[in-house]
Amino acid sequence: MAYQPHDSSRHDNTLAVIRSLREQGPVARVDLGILNGISSATVTSISADLLQLGLITELPPDVQRPSGRGRPKTLVQLAPExxxxxxxxxxxxxxxxxxxxxxxxxxxxxxxxxxxxxxxxxxxxxxxxxxxxxxxxxxxxxxxxxxxxxxxxxxxxxxxxxxxxxxxxxxxxxxxxxxxxxxxxxxxxxxxxxxxxxxSVLATKPAYAGYPNLAVIMLGYGIGMSVMIDGVPFLGANGSAAEFGHSKYQPGGALCACGKRGCIEAYASDYALYREAREVLELPAGDSAHPSEQQMQALTQLAMQGNPEAQRIFAEAGRALGYGMANLLALFNPDLVLVTGSGVRGYAAMQEAMQDAIDEALVSELIGPTRIVSCPWDRDMTCLGxxxxxxxxxxxxxxxxx
Missing domain, CATH: 3.30.420.40 (ATPase, nucleotide binding domain)
Incomplete structure (x- = not known):
């Protein structure tokens, strides 16, 4: 039997219930109402429809009540199958x-x-x-x-x-x-x-959920970005907006993988860092055009240990990122900029030069209260998103x- 919404608000409330269950896991009906600002009667009716469609299931009542009083809550959850x-x-x-x-x-x-x-x-x-x-x-x-x-x-x-x-x-x-x-x-x-x-994954995490205007910069083989405005991804006219890595740092500068010169990616991506480093440093053998994690870890370690050439290379990368971030702050004024991706391994070696570049590029009023923080890359969140x-x-x- 197909679900027949009575009106658009009922449909929206049903979608809100589903998404809460997806984010929170098993939840009692009364708590679903509180989470979404929906009356208990509406949640009960919605859950009845979803049970009939086979989209949710009920868990056995929770018999371990902290107070020992009152009826146990029955939790509902999305049916994984x-x-x-x-x-x-x-x-x-x-x-x-x-x-x-x-x-x-x-x-x-x-x-x-x-x-x-x-x-x-x-x-x-x-x-x-x-x-x-x-x-x-x-x-x-x-x-x-x-x-x-x-x-x-x-x-x-x-x-x-x-x-x-x-x-x-x-x-x-x-x-x-x-x-x-x-x-x-x-x-x-x-x-x-x-x-x-x-x-889309990071925006739902409690630490970042309170920032509706969010920019996520992903460092790795390339440099990517996603911009969320009032909690909605900004895609642009044809869906290819926010290409931070291919905005310019140095016109006519280093060659980017896109075929143009001077992109931020041509200075701060893995392949750009390694391309510059292999000319002056001894690094593990491998495909220098597509450096492995082992190769990048070795380069990062040299910078963290004080090798002057490695530090210079990461500082230039940080400067490129900083000028790009200055443009981002001036154009979008986000609440929060999150820097993540596998390339965040070298963020500490870039951070000082990055902040100096932002300060050089912008008056303090345009920097404002925007927070710029790094987010550990302990697992690849691409597929989860x-x-x-x-x-x-x-x-x-x-x-x-x-």
Whole structure:
């Protein structure tokens, strides 16, 4: 039976209940009302509908009451098996596929080493179709339906048209990815920048949830950014906004992976740091164009131990980041700038030069109360964000039975 909302407010309240359960885990009905500003009667009615649709389940009453008085609370939770989504992360020489259940939890993950730069558009399409089909078969053994797929890509994408504009992982540009896969798998296929996926996870964390105007800068092989304005991602006219790494630091300067010169990424990304360092320092052997974590850790360690050449290289990277951040502060005036990604390993070696550059570039009134903090990169949040974005996009269609 499809859910039939009585009005738009009822529909919005139902979506709020679902998202609270996804973020909080099992919650009592009375607490769902408090969390979302909804009456108890409305929550009870909504939960009855969701139980009938098989989207939530009840847990046994909590018999361990602190006071020993009153009726035990019955908690409700999303039914993990009700649906699933697949997130595919495409990065240099790697394809990762994960399955997320309806509660937003990761249920399956697999990695494939792929020579991505050697792929043609047709070869990429065939590879994605093959790997997604295999994962879907596995996922549908324990979930009722596949409701969406997310492609999380390193590089510039148009989310609106489902077109990959440019990625350092690929040798071609302007490839439509979403539509062919949506036809093949008969479900929506979202195309997202990896930084937007990461920002969607960080924005829900309690430490950052109180900052509606948030910028997340991701340091790593490349430099990415996601900007949230009043809690909503800013995508721009064709979905490729906030390309912080490809804004200019030094016109005519160092060569960027995008093919242009002087981008911030050409100074502060992993490949830029390593490119500069390999000329003057002895570092572990490997692919210098795509440095490994071991290579980057060795370079970072030299800077932290006081090697003057390594410190100079990180200081120049920090200066490039600082001038970019100064532009960000002047244009968007965010409440908070979070710096994260695997490249945050070297943030301490960049921080002083970065702050000096911000102070040089802006009067204090334009810096204002904006906080700039680093966020540890203890796990890759890209696929978790892709799961969350895809589930949120599918909630309405699940309620209507589509």
């Amino acid at each position: 009700a649906a699933c989504v697949i997130c595919v992360k495409l990065s240099i020489n790697e394809l990762q596929l994960v399955v997320g259940d309806y509660a937003g939890q990761l249920q399956h993950s697999e990695h494939h080493s792929v020579a991505t730069l050697a792929l043609t558009p047709d070869a990429l399409a065939a590879l994605l179709e093959e790997k997604i089909a295999a994962v879907r078969t596995t996922a549908l053994a324990s979930h009722r339906r596949l409701v969406g797929i997310c492609l999380a890509v390193q590089g510039v994408v148009s989310s609106h048209s489902g077109t990959l504009i440019w990625s350092p992982a690929l040798s071609f540009r302007n490839a439509p990815l979403s539509a062919p896969l949506a036809d093949r798998f008969d479900c929506p296929v979202l195309l997202e920048n990896d930084a937007n996926c990461i920002a 892709g799961i969350a974005i895809t589930l949120q996009a599918s909630d309405s269609s699940l309620l209507s039975g589509r």
